[in-house]
Amino acid sequence: MSRSISKNHTARLQKLAIYNRILFASFIVCSIAYLIGVNDLSIKNYMLLDERRRAKNVRTEINQLEVKVMSKGSLINNTPRINDLQMVKVDQIKYINVNPAVAMK
Numbered sequence: 001m002s003r004s005i006s007k008n009h010t011a012r013l014q015k016l017a018i019y020n021r022i023l024f025a026s027f028i029v030c031s032i033a034y035l036i037g038v039n040d041l042s043i044k045n046y047m048l049l050d051e052r053r054r055a056k057n058v059r060t061e062i063n064q065l066e067v068k069v070m071s072k073g074s075l076i077n078n079t080p081r082i083n084d085l086q087m088v089k090v091d092q093i094k095y096i097n098v099n100p101a102v103a104m105k
Helices: 002-072 075-084
Strands: none
């Protein structure tokens, strides 16, 4: 009887050892998967920060170009060109009075 109990106990210990090995292997696999996931997220975060920096630089460049466009179109910069083209300043504007029925459909 003690041999059957001993064999039964040995079989249970072997099953427990197999279960422990499977559990340990799954722990190792999950740990590796976790590290790969964290690494992937940190890489994506770094790329996102880099893209945000680039977007900020592009916005700054756009604002600088808009300022240049506004300064090129300002009246002070256009005054020499107006004189070169011999344009005349308008003192008084006369509007044409049109019958409103003509302008409407």
